[in-house]
Amino acid sequence: MSSNQSPAPPVDLADEPRQFAMLLNSVIDYAIYMLDAEGYVRTWNPGGTxxxxxxxxxxIGTHFSRFYTPDDVREGVPMRNLRTAETEGRFSAxxxxVRRDGSRFLASVVIDPIWNEGRLIGFAKITRDITERHEAEQQLQATHVALFQAQKMEAIGLLTLGLAHDFNNLLTVVINSLDVIGGRTEDKKIARVLETAMRAADRGVLLTRQLLTFGRGQALMAETINLNDLILDNRDLLRRAAADQVDFHMDLAADLPQVAIDRxxxxxxxxxxxxxxxxxxxxxxxxxxxxxxxxTRxxxxxPQVERPYICTEVTDNGPGIPAEHQARVFEPFFTTKDVGRGSGLGLSQVFGFASQSGGFTELxxxxxxxxxxxxxxxxxENP
Ligand SMILES: Nc1ncnc2c1ncn2[C@@H]1O[C@H](COP(=O)(O)OP(=O)(O)OP(=O)(O)O)[C@@H](O)[C@H]1O
Ligand SMILES: [Mg+2]
Structure with missing residues (x-):
């Protein structure tokens, strides 16, 4: 305070109402106000503003139900809360x-009844805005879930990697042996059987390659690419994969930066x-x-660690994936399709490829x- 300002008049410590008013007027983190017995606002403080x-x-003079959402008002929640405070001695939830500008906030509310000589004369109401805390908690929870999911996928990846390497070695022996037998037989019937065996072994190699991608055991051949160009190059193939009875659309953002990935x-x-x-x-x-x-991150x-990502989204209007399957669909071998129709490796390839490329997938x-x-x-980063 500068020396030429006159000092504030001393507060009379015996003047309780004045001290109380000063206290309420200095509180800005809590809305502290009184309602009459019917729920009309009688006092207000800067925290309320x-x-x-x-x-x-x-x-002041208006009904406190204006702070509630229209749904709550329709269901009679404001007066029910007052009655709870009256009958149980306190309401807290x-x-x-709703704010004056119509925006919503999460409130922590306490309502206490005020009695005078056995008669209810009103309510003391304290409201705190806990939206930020709620959002921070939600974000933390989402991060925990994501971390748990990442650790689970990492563990499955390690297991898968070991298995895939072993299978790869076994398949190499099988393929080499089939090659040797093929080179030594003139018998057409045996040649046909060998061909079938070879096709199965080749399919096995393809599957182990997908498993290796998931377990990050496959070296990726990264090159700097514009994703839109790559998608447009594959347009016919994707169109055919979508089948004739399906409407197929592409919506590619202009001027996308490049990514370094395995084509x-x-x-x-x-x-x-x-x-x-x-x-x-x-x-x-x-x-x-x-x-x-x-x-994003x-x-x-x-949340602080944000950087630019190029996102490619495939959307359908099918029946969706049941909530209980959603945490599992990226695991290798998780399939709901009939035997022979799905191996459960599609999404694990997607997941493995994205994470090995420094990115991630969302469902x-x-x-x-x-x-x-x-x-x-x-x-x-260095195009
Ligand atoms: N777009 C989708 N709509 C509904 N369910 C889906 C969709 N994508 C994946 N799923 C579910 O996730 C499961 C796993 O998918 P994933 O691609 O990993 O394996 P798959 O399609 O069953 O077999 P694969 O791709 O190896 O032939 C599917 O079996 C299906 O239940
Ligand atoms: Mg699939």
């Missing part, structure tokens, strides 16, 4: 409330996604591929709302 946006003169793996991933969508639409429907630039990283499949799988790949 800060949290709810109303000045004292526009709110968290709930959504073949990306093509396989998009084909896997389109095939899955097609399988979910046996009677036709719509499949769309969309690319866009997005600033790896799901298991804290959105609300009940009855179709399915979207999004592959997010980091923008190339």
């Amino acid at each position: 800060r949290i709810k946006g109303y000045q004292a003169d526009e709110v 968290d709930g959504w409330r 073949g793996q990306f093509e396989a991933a998009i084909l896997n996604l389109v095939s899955n969508s097609r399988d979910s639409l046996p009677d036709g429907g719509r499949i769309s591929i969309r690319t866009f630039l997005r600033h 790896l799901p298991q990283e804290p 959105h499949s609300p009940p009855g709302g179709g399915t979207t799988v999004c592959i997010c790949l980091p923008v190339c």
